[in-house]
Amino acid sequence: VKLLLVGFGVVGQGLAEILMTKGAALRAQYGFNPVIVGVGTRSHGTLYHPDGLELDALLAAAQQGGLQHYAGRCLQKDNDIPNWIRTTPADVLVEASITNLQTGQPATDYCRAALETDKHVVLANKGPIALHYAELQKLARYNGLTVRFEGTVMAGTPSLTLAMEALAGCTIHEARGILNGTTNFILTQMTQGMDYATALAQAQQLGYAEADPTADVDGWDAAGKLLILAAALYGKKFTLDEISVTGITGITPADIEAARQANECYKLIARITPDFGSVSPQRIPLSDPLAAVSGATNAITYKTDLLGDVTLVGAGAGRLQTGFALLADLIAIHRQGNIKAFY
């Protein structure tokens, strides 16, 4: 299975590392032999070799500061990524470039280019799914292809596969969860007595929070994930403006203490139903399964008609954790058996 990988940051490198270390096991266990034939990034254009780029050389180049240091086999370099996607023979586009929740671009154009030229699409990038899910699914169906995006919500923790595949047949009345690890880490530290500024600084030091943490602490990252859940679970297109969003910056140590005294705790709860979406800090009883989710961990509870509440807890970010999401989606496409043989 020949892969074009766009984005070679934390997640792209995570996937490459997994393929390097687990390649033999994937072949033995699943008869699955993924080969990264091309990599594209904004700063360094694209690399391509039909027999596969050398994973150890790609990872070494990234360690040295970028793909300009790649010293493995390579036939072609091109700076026009959409054109490269269209003209390069491959089976799947793996999209792991940066998320833009305002436009979904340029990743959405990359996805269109892939789907119009017979390539399945697997994404970690939230933008195209949050904003253009219906269009991309329609294009995929029209061309007999698949779009999968497990990594966009809770990294490799299978929140979307659970809802869309394992719970198929249930009606999911509501999804409600902790979908942002940074804010959960900060609230957990505050519950243990730390003030907001110190907890944020610690989250940044540990690599959980960006230098500019706005998207996390103001709730927009979680809101973007609700757009994806709304589309995937309900076929509904919400915009960010239609989600009621409040972040955690107004939560004080006094609020945390008042909650503690009432056997409750604060969590940034993201909630979606077919009609309504919201992200807000909420006091929840300690008996709620979400109350026990601490640190940077994520969780989601699906409220179903046939099975009651089902809660899934796990990693929401990380190099291998999100690289695994891409791998899981690739294995799922491989198992469908409709990878078209080009060679």
Ligand SMILES: NC(=O)c1ccc[n+]([C@@H]2O[C@H](COP(=O)([O-])OP(=O)(O)OC[C@H]3O[C@@H](n4cnc5c(N)ncnc54)[C@H](OP(=O)(O)O)[C@@H]3O)[C@@H](O)[C@H]2O)c1
């Ligand atoms: N990190 C996580 O734990 C995690 C979890 C779930 C989902 N995600 C999503 O996964 C995606 C990748 O995250 P990351 O942490 O790997 O990000 P990252 O470390 O910042 O890497 C982003 C990569 O995308 C490339 N890129 C940026 N703009 C591009 C463009 N216009 N065209 C082509 N390539 C472009 C960058 O290339 P340059 O270096 O040349 O700019 C870089 O190689 C994001 O959409 C993120 O939201 C990440």
